Amino acid sequence: MILKRNVLALALASGLCFTAGIQAAPVDTGATAGGSAANTGTANDQTTPASAQQTDQSKKDNKSADQSKQTEDQQLAKSLSTITVTGFNQGMERSIDYQRYADTIQNVITSADIGGLPDQSIADALTRLPGVSAERIAGQASQINIRGLSGNFIQTTLDGREQPSTSGSNYINFDQYPSELINMATVYKSSQASLVTGGVGGTIALQTANPLNAPQDQTLNVDARGSYNGQAHDVAGANALGYRLSVAYQGKFLDNTLGVGIGVAQMYQPHVAEQFVGEASDGTLYQVTPSQQGYLTQGIQLQQNGGTERRTGYLTTIVWKPTDELQVTADSFFSKFNNSSFGYGFRSQNFYGNNATITNPVFSSLGTMIGGTVSSNPPGVGGDQFSNETTADNYSATTYVFSGGLNAKWDHDRWHVEADASMSRASSNEINVDTTADPYSGLGTANPQLMSQQVTYALAGRQIGTASFANPGIYTNLNDLALSRYGVYPYIYHDKMKAFRTSVKYDLPNSSWLSGLEAGVYINNHDYQADREVYVYGSEWNTSPVAGQPPLTIPSSDASLRCWKGNFSGFPCFMQLNGSAILASHGITATPVKDWNNSWSEIQSGSVDEKTRDLFFMADIDAQVFGHELTGNAGVRVSHQSQYSTGLQQVGNGAGVPIADGYGVISTDYAPLTVGKTYTDWLPSMNLIYHLTDDDQMRFSVAKVLSRPPIDKMLAGAGSWVSNGQYNVWGGTSPLLDPLRATQYDLGYEHYFDDSSGAVTAGVFYKHIQSFIQSVTYDNYDFAAAGIPVPIDPTTGKPYLNGQFQTAYNAQGGNVRGLELAASKNKFLPGIWAGLGVQANFALTSSTVSNPTNLGGPTTYVGLPGLSKRVASAAVFYDYGPFSARVSGNYRSSFLSDSQIAVSNQLVTFAAETVYDFQASYNITQQLSVVYQMLNMTNEPTRTYFGGNPQQTGTIQYFGRTSYLGLNLKL
Template sequence: MFALAMASAGLCFTAGIQAAPVTDGAATAPAGQTSTPQDDTSKTQKPEEKNTLAKSLSGITVTGYSNSVEKSIDYQRYADTIQNVITAADIGGLPDQSIADSLTHLPGVSAERIAGQASQINIRGLSGNFIQTTLDGREQPSTSGSNYIQFDQYPSELINMATVYKSSQASLITGGVGGTIGLQTANPLENSKDQSLNVDARGSYNGQAHDVTGARALGYRLSAAYQGKFLDNTLGVGLGMAQMYQPHVSEQFVGEASDGQKYTLANGQSAYLPQGIQLQQNGGEERRTGYMGTVVWKPTDELQLTGDGFFSKFKNESFGYGLRSQNFYGNNAQITNPVFSSLGTMIGGTVSSNPAGVGGNQFSNETTADNYTTVSNVFSGGLNLKWNHGPWHLDSDVSLSRAASHQINVDTTADPYTGLGSANPQLMPQSLTYMLHGRGIGTASFANPGAYTNLSDMALSRYGVYPYVYHDKMKAFRTSVKYDLPNNSWLSALEAGVYMNNHNYRADRSVYVYGSEWNTSPVAGQPPLTLNGSDAQTTCWKGTFGSFPCFLKLNGPAILAAHGITATPVKDWKNSWSEIQSGSVNEKTRDLFVMADIDAQLFGHQLTGNVGMRMSRQSQYSYGLQQVGNGAGVPIADGYGVISTDYAPIKVGKTYTDYLPSLNLIYHLTDNDQARFSAAKVLSRPPIDLMLAGAGSWISNGQYNVWGGTSPLLNPLRAQQYDLGYEHYFDDSSGALTAGVFFKHIDSFIQNVTYNNYNFAAAGITVPTDPTTGKPYLNGQYQTAYNAKGGNLRGLELGFSKTHFLPGIWSGLGVQANYSLTSSSVRNPTNLGGPTTYIGLPGLSRRVASGAVFYDNGPFSARVSANYRSSFVSDTQIAVNNQLVTFASETVYDFQTSYAITDQLSVVYQMLNIGNQPTRTYFGGNTSQTGTIQYFGRTSYLGLNFKM
């Protein structure tokens, strides 16, 4: 309705300009000419399909978002695979925050919002670890530290087309059990103009920033793209730049997880207890700069050479300040007036320090300062050759792609003390009364709130730095040869190809810690550090969080510097995990494929599609350190120069081969109706961070036990999948009605497991000698990752789009609507909510829907859109380790509009997250067990777009 109102308002501006509509600035193929969505899967279109496509594209003149919808319909209609497409008019005409936002407009596609932005993509109920992503046909490295791509790394302004492949074919790079996302930059030789320039500048405003102390509300987006054709259209040059600056702001209420154990309270009750609660303001800024360059040389109609590169750097500053009440469990606090959830886990009550001489004294309402600033970058580039001579078609590509991510991860805590400055300062007795409110903000009150802003009482207890550094690099080569069969009654072409990829992943951990949290384990020479007014400023809450007590905003590095201390994180044997969790994984992929394109007549109707086989051979080996103990290792120095002989370098891995058949059939019932069937065997590689070889160990009762939670011996995630669908296309590409069902059987999912009496020697793990017996220790526990039993995934997808269904001036009105229903038999165990419960498959929302109403009329364009997903499970919430939690259902509304003042200049306005939809999580599948309630605010953009 909002879009209709804006459309009505725009009519007075557009009525007199109908004779000369402004053309869309995105590249539009001339009649009869199309570009392929992804280089490595391009298919020469059949003559009759080209004629039909030319007719549909030239039948009506459209602009704006309607143009995008209609071009996308044509790509979907004539594709051999089941796919959905976003074209440049959608992405570049009214740009979303990132390509992730654009992808969520497609059926069955949803996004996980990280720090308020769409980041990880889920397809058909499967998380990003089941999704393959390419850019210009090249497999993309990841900045996430795992397999999934963080799509907010990719500026939407630099992407010309995005295709989501939901069924597989032999020429597709392996990895897409959930689907494959093919991103594509523009080919300047396909631009409709000889020279074009597009400059876009927008200012932004975030309304949440005023509630976060020190946060800035203003930001901007700036992009410029140039395309030119030279030397009689044989040389094309494309250049692009996109820059974003915006505040990183949020406010959050956090209920922390349980350890899954029952404790006996003072009143004799037995209950599960959470670790604590948190109240936090989060501020900072986000800066992303992307560059793209392409040179295309086509000296003849038969030969085309392309060199291109893409680079993006994203600096996401994230500083969290607030209060954290900790150590409810472990008999570290007194619990009174407890309130329990249906799981028997405490969700409210009064928590107080233990009396002197009773249990431990580790309960505190800490003042916290966290720094989760991440700097990441992605580069992808290469050389491509295409040669077409008669029936022969050659496509070869060599590429280098690399990604790096560095998260600083700082945890600073301060507590109220008695006896500060003495030889033995003690935690001040404290008390908290709280109540969780499920998916809403809970309550919290402190017995002595003034203590937490009193510089005479507060001191820094601990300063910890735990950097996460990841490097991900791929060197790849692919080539394919296709031979057309124009006179064959069943096949139109035969194709064969090779794909090789050397993939190297490296994780580096380091650590620096000053002091001891709550000063419970005092370190010699590291007492609590006193504070001053310049390094610890009183900060209060506003708005919805205004009832919570004030706190001190700590500047941890400045506090340390005032006491002559500099934090330098290194690998450290005292924190042996920093050595064990560092290591590398090397993967080598060697694939061959053969494929035949089908074009036949069956029962009087055309049958098209393809059938093929892909052979994929994979080698995966990891290098790390294993703690063997008893000096049975080799001398290794840590970052402080300390030598240990308790560790030994190891190399563990395996090689395997898979044969992956695929079939895609399209039965053309009428000119506008077709049915599809697809079947394939597919696989996704194990998450690469779970294949690290490093492991620690301990000795108990004469047994050797190993911990680590990772394994280089993991099998890939194999699946068999089937699709059946029906598609009806309206005349002149003005819309489509689609319906489809799908089924996947996934052989295994990766989970953590503890084996007892594990045969370490058989797995190649060295067992040290027991000095009391002179023989190897007995086999004990092995805590690792393994391929757990898989399950089925099934679903229904519906899609509808229509433009030009009203007469006259309202012909520019259009609608889009998508709905998917997905279910799975897979359940994951978790005890973060207290007792062990079983929650769903990560990434699966039972219901996903999106809709848009848009209006294009001459220079005026408007669109209001909504994206809904029901609750889903994910492990992207991080405490110390990633946590498996349930994300509550959410609906995000966006509005975008533009008006062309002249043929070259337009004014653009956007409002994103109109309803300030929070991210809400809970533990154990129980909505009363609050995880995180996080508000990010709504963002408005206003700017100008210049085209020539």
Template sequence: MILKRNVMALALASAGLCFTAGIHAAPADNGNGSAAPGAAQDAPAAQNAPTKKDDKKTDDTTAPKQSAELAKSLEGITVTGYNAAIEKSIDYQRYADTIQNVITAADIGGLPDQSIADALTRLPGVSAERIAGQASQVNIRGLSGNFIQTTLDGREQPSTSGSNYIQFDQYPSELINMATVYKSSQASLIEGGVGGTIAMQTANPLDNKKDQSLNVDARGSYTGLAHNVAGANALGYRLSAAYQGKFLDNTLGVGLGVAQMYQPHVSEQFVGEAYSSTQQQLNVNSPQQGYLPEGVQLQQNGGQERRTGYLGTVVWKPSDELQITADSFFSKFKNESFGYGFRSQNFYNNSAQITNPVFGPNGSVIGGTVSTNPAGVGNAQFSNETTADNYSTTTNVFSGGLNLKWNSGPWHIDGDLSLSRAQSHEVNVDTTADPYTGLGTANPQLASQSMTYLLTGRSIGQVSLANPGMYTDLSQMALSRYGVYPYVYHDRTKAFRTSVKYDLPNNSIFSALEAGVYANNHTYNADRSAYVYGSEWNSDPSLGQPPLTINSSNATTECWKGTFGGFPCFLKLNGPGILASHDITANPVKDIINNNWTYVQSGQVDQKIRDLFLMADIDAQVFGHELTGNVGMRVSHDSQFSYGLQQVGNGAGIPITDGNGKTSSDFAPLNVGKKYTDYLPSLNLIYHLTDNDQVRFSAAKVLSRPPINSMLAGSGSYITNGNTYNIYGGTSPLLNPLRAQQYDATYEHYFDDSSGAITAGVFFKHIKSFIQQVTYNNFDFSTVGITVPINPATNAPYLNGDYQTAYNAKGGDLRGLEVAFTKTHFLPGIWSGIGVDANLALTSSSVKNPSNLGGPTQMIGLPGLSQRVASAAVFYDQGPFSARVSANYRSHFVSDTQIAVDNQLVVFASELVYDFQASYNINDKLTVVYQLLNASNQPTRTYFTNQQQTGTIQYFGRTNYLGLQLKL
């Protein structure tokens, strides 16, 4: 009883300090010192593995007996290269209390991958979505990044994506020492990982084997596809340097790191756009109907990517009891991405006529000749428009804090104070030009046009133009529209965590008790603005912004090469230059008159999280075998409120003056939100059958908070029939978190001397809800606190109308099987350096989503879920030579990351990506390295519900790296 009082008193005292200070920070091991007591929050303490020069240390994330075994095993690893990294990873997995997979670097800067996302895809059930050819958003067990919690040195990471998911290409692999994927939960883990938790760690300089070390890596790159893309550069480089030093009799450690990447951004893509949701008449001369696509695109993407990351760590350990760590991480990623080509637009809505149609499944039209409607028929807005897009993005992430650990006898106290922030600024420029007759007159007219196309499923389709020379003739071409739509996001977190652990060495069931608190203040801002000149196809001459003529200094003729050779040539446009030649300067601002959606989509979300947890480590004997693990409870109290503007109309709001100096009173401020509390029990059990065999079982209630951008309060409105008030927006600050129950069971066999493992496991998740958009008809707005404005014609409120919002749709089950096999040193003699690492995950779900982007409404799968995910690698370390060949496979999956005119929900086809790396140690300090990424030039292929309805076929090319590593 006295013990319980002491534990709770310390926990409450820590909580009091937290709330008195009013500063909040993330729990968990900061990765730069010994782990937080007890499974300390997020990652196994890789840095706590003892070295032959250090005193014995134990990993506090496991029970004492397991910690001793882990320390003993890691100390015995003397192999190098890939074998060393694999064997370290096996031991961390073996002795952890939770079901987890680990990747480690044999040396700092030693991960053989372009980004952490690439490294993570080597783990069972982990896959990544390739954006611009690079692994970016990570999926775990069939769940997308919005279901995944991510930490760096134990601190929640802010997002640059505009949503919850982390873009892992923001994190240079050269600065990450270890990454852990938690597949089961425990009370001390920060909530948020229904799919899993990814914990990245940097190195602790006091655990470095040398008193002083400096690792320098320099590699040049070559991307052959750049020669096919206008203005792209084929050459790039990666540079990194990492220093670690120990001073004052190994009581002061300093770690510094910098990593820079420059590489071309190149791709070629063929895009088939989404289909009409209803059948439409194909042409005026025939009653024939079909589901029509919006259009097709051909585009070259060029530009450059530059990422620079910095890392700084200072660790002071004046005694065995006390350790203080200050550390920071900063990464800036600038992606200059330009797209040039053409887009055949407006096939449907009676804007064009289609003859000689080719029908695919379900009545979809996958080919035919598309031409301008006869005079006086339809909208006459079909055009093969020339496009110049700019999707350039600059993002940065900062994460840093101060960590204090105190260990005295059975008592362990950990406190962590942190600040994290992220910013993303996307330019998003859309430039279109079209052929006209009567240029230079007061009334230029869109020229009559015709094109023939055929979609060929997952292969590049066919496109031909009736008069291709017209589209490179500057006497006929003019800029119709120039739009700039900046997206700016800010994501900031202030967090505080403290925990207290008490060891119970003489208890027959529990080896330790731990309690802690966590507080996090999270603020998200979205800021939209716009500038638009003209109208697409000059569809709105009333704007008084006619098509702009193009001179030769602002346009060059480009033609396709290689796989895309044979498609019509096009103009590479300089949109800002064309405007400047007509004395026009683009100035994007918030526009309350012509683009009032810039106010609807801007706003702020504030989240306050206050957590308590209590956990007991288990170490008992059951039927003559050891049973270890933990049991605990986490109580999470969340408050979420959003500040935005609602369009009420009729001057019923407050006066707002926009960036153009125009004032409107049609918007009223909103402050909407809710609070909720969740009780999250967890259980992890490991039954040790033999020294090399064990069975695990885990169960937990978990949650992921709603995507932050889906909780914006802003909404727009419109009036129909003069008396009905409708609201659009598609977001809601009243969303509930994504709650789930999950269960895991695994069997694990480990080979002697940490030389490999065979594991097999099953999992089951019941997810209560998913976030979806919905439109309610004849909705009573008063039920959600929305006041319907007064209709001046009747002096009474408008009638209730449609309400577009986000809601918690019905959830479903997710189940799967994961098997993995790893073995090193299984052959004799010179072949003993060969090792293999392979895994397979099979996942299924009852969840289906409706989609009408392929024509008639059809049910498609859960976004992010591939039914089959596999990876395999063969590696070899012998003397100075090391080599690794790897392959990653994932079957088809659904995602909304395809960009046509807007983001579209499509099916990504299965893909298999091969990589190769080899190195040779010239001496003990200098190594030469070669890498080949995407060796088979695997493209990204998408389609709409049926494989014949092409979405995007996008090629990124192969990338070669050659360089040197210097270790001092």
């Protein structure tokens, strides 16, 4: 017996309850609040049509409904709402129900699952789903990849509201979202007309809870855990201890017509990492020795990263339901993340460019040097910019996300109306300080000289390499060491959205083919602002002396001797420097501003204005075909987009307008520029589910989808130069980019065991993506036709001739195809083992797309960013009486990413990794439980390499394993 979607929604939503602690509250067997198969009965949910919120009472009032069908529906709803399992088993069974009865191909994590697992953020929970993986940034799961596509291809909503980003691009940093404040997460792998555009890879819908669905009139959850990271003992100044604390209250008032939910979640932990870095090549073939040619890299780094991370999240929800037909919700979510991240160690620089003498070189299979001895050039021979720099970096960042709004739902007879007005904002401010010190002779004189130096090193592929210095004592002697340069390069981003959506649905209970018709409107005004500033004292290696800015002596109070331990023991000791204090001791204060002397700070600043205007129409399908039920939906979404960017273009020759920089210096070589375009896309979609038996069904989906270009790639600012009477422009961005359009197909089979005790699913998918964003250089580019002004050549009195245009463009696309398998089962053993359950999934993905890179030496072709050929996860869990435990592992094979940053983002390959987690809990009483967790049990590092060649080490980082011990109290 198969249900129409409205009653299925009722059945599924009736059992969910609010959670904001580490473990979910008991299931509410009497709740009747509406939801859909793609919904949780949350306070807000755009991702499912408003009319899918029909209540049990409104169903009874529908006199046209089939009465016998209604009785069976109500019986199934009652069955689903009385599931009595708890712990990990409960989370698995509810996730299976949502997946089974959804119109789209989706995977779901419910509150019991999220709240009960060792998740620092919602990103950790998402990685347990088939075909979903995460990039670990600073040891934490952050950017999510779906089906081999990176975060820029993924749409993310919270309570149906499109989320702004703190990344400076389109992808969401999911470590911004505490798992304690999220009630449910759904990953949509197929599309439907009612979904907000943007999910070529998929759509992630995060949802908070409706307090009116809570099992009790008043509840309070308090969770407190202390944490310990053993890696911190090896890192200069790091603290091994931290904590997590969450408090949540929910209450129902005025005869259950008013619900209030409040949640606070705070995390404090050390920021810990030790890293060995092999830097990138410039792609140039050098004469390395008199008899050998090869590709050289910039250098190597040894660094300890310390600091702290503090994230605080707040959630408030007020729900008013004066009648069975009307519900009004006001809610808000806020999360602030402070990451004080400092890096100390060595950076051996400038192996290439004739700046050093190389002996005994060792080359990789690509012909790139991966070991040897690098020495300062003799006086008068070559360059003099090689040094084993002592570094003190500051990557501290403060980010916040706010999302809130007002939602109204009205259900009357067959009519269902929803309206939602919202505002979301995100901000990111990374200070990005680079401090370097070098050994000098003649310190305190008018002409200090960089000392002669040497390093002997060897890369070891995906393992920690070796490095030793000649005369290492000069790097710990403050009589020799001086601060050469102190640079501050802030990255500041602001991302704001104002949106409105509404939808109307009409039920068709007597139709032989359709169960309902729905139409809706979506409006979103998106404003993005990027600001770059700069302050620089001195010059690196003092090779370009700045008047009045000599190398600065280092007071002993501003430097501490540090030596390596553990996996990094044996490397030379170094001085931990306090760069800002060293400047202050010399009466200098760093004040970063926009600066014409560093014109990139003006050019890379700017804004992008996006306006989205969408309409959609969708029909819900419920028919009998060849004696079996066929359900699903079909529809079309019409998406109209306007994208314009404002920035500064360097026109030169005083042809611009007077503009003052942060120092008050006026330049007339730059002109404001506004460039952009509009476009409209028709996006049809269809989802079909053919029910072979009560427990077996097949799915087929097809849709046209799009993702908007990465917003940071649409900045209009550009620099320029004139050569041979031609005007040339550099910038690497373009407001004229097209969206990333794709056509996608899905075919799957699903078998479900009795009582939601497990499932076996298999599916294949195929995506044809028309284009990808890449960098390009055009010759003889027609600037005027693109709306880019060309300055006048004073020698001819006419505009300069067209020259090069270095920009971003829509490169040829390609295909992404894959296979996904998943299995889960519990209740397969008797007695005390009845609480044992298993879950496992595996995804195999491939693509025809390749990207050129010369960071590993010669030009090689690497794959599609975000794509791991193999992604898998498995878990074994056990619930028996008051005891619960789970051990899980997540694996992903190697993948490409541009999230590694040097001066700019670098395209690197991340090596395969497997991360294991463990959790156990015991209920001392019904109200009090104790919890123990261990994250990253094997201290799995992240490893990267260049050019697809594992010999060419990128970064090897160890973050340590983290243990938690705490208590959970429910009142």
